[in-house]
Amino acid sequence: MSHTAHIPSHRKPRRSASKVALRAGVAGGVLSTIAVAGAAGPANAEPVTETIEMPTLTSGLAGTVAQSAEATQRVAFNLELNAEENAAATKAAQAAKKARAEAERRAEAKEKAEAAARAKAAEAAARASRTAERTTLATASGSSDSGSGTVAGTAKKATTQATGSAASVIAFAQAQLGDAYVMGSTGPNAWDCSGLVQAAYRQIGVDLPRVSGDQSTAGTQVSLSNLQPGDILYWGGAGSAYHTAIYVGGGEFIGAQNPSSGVVQKSLDWDPPSGAVRVL
Structure with a gap:
């Protein structure tokens, strides 16, 4: 027995002769039928020329597109x-x-x-x-009582004694009576001691230093027994004074004293100064 006897063949199975004959007969019959039908028809038959028109969609589609564009x-x-x-x-x-x-x-x-x-x-x-x-x-x-020595009397006397620039300095200082004392202030409604003195002299064209120590050496030293209205009084040493005021005459001075009293006019006896300088 051959060793390939059990291996199946991969070739197409051959058609049987009967099947081939059957298919040939069917085909021949169809062709014969067609031939007969053609022979049986009229000899002068005209070819079919009727045309079937398909519905036209172009105009409707164009309208729809136009409407869509207009809407957009x-x-x-x-x-x-x-x-x-x-x-x-x-x-x-x-x-x-x-x-x-x-x-x-x-x-x-x-x-x-x-x-x-x-x-x-x-x-x-x-x-x-x-x-x-x-x-x-x-x-x-x-x-x-013109000779009573009261504050009002001496103030009036001081006003009458002062003349010229001194009178202007004193008038300015008297106009500030009652204003507040504020350290570092230079007016117009609050002052410290040297700020008031500086402002009083500035309005007559005399430019004094800003602080008390410098004001105490800004003029000629004068004796307290030889004071004139407009002299600058100071408290402390010359060059190191801690307070200044303006002598108005009649034993009175005007100064920005402290926060509790403000700008006042007082007698020299109330707070005797250390010295005085004259700048006028």
Whole structure:
């Protein structure tokens, strides 16, 4: 027995002769039928020329496309219009906000200016009232007892003794009576001792140093027994003084003393100075 006897063959199985004959007969019959039908038909038959028209969709599609394009343009236009309206509204809101802020700023500035004007007017009225009271008191005291040696009497006497630049210095100092004492202040409503002295002399064109120690050596040293109105009094050593004031005559001086008393006019006996300098 061959060793390949059990291996199946891979070739196509051959068709049987009967199947081939059957298929040939069927094909021949079909061809014969067609031939017979052709022979049986009219000899002069015309070819079929009828054309079947397909429905035309082009015009409808074009209309739909046109409508779609128009709708798209309309949407785009509406979007652009809305964007412009929103931008205009935002710009108007910003302008209104800026205008409101500016109006508020101006109103606040006006209110501050009015408040400052009212305060200044009140201060001027208070100062005028103090000056009137001092004038009335000085006049009354001078009429009743011109030689009594009271503060009012000596103030009146000092005013009459001072002349020229000294009188202007003293008048300025007397106008500040009642003002507050604040360390480091130079007016117009609060002073320290050297700030008041400097301001009184500055308004007649004399530029004094700012601090007491320097003011105590700014002029010619004079004896306390030979004082004249307008002399600068100092407390402490010359060059190291800690306090200064203005001699107004009649044994009186005006100075910004301390926070509790402010600017006052006092007798030399109330607080005897250490020395004096003359600059006029």
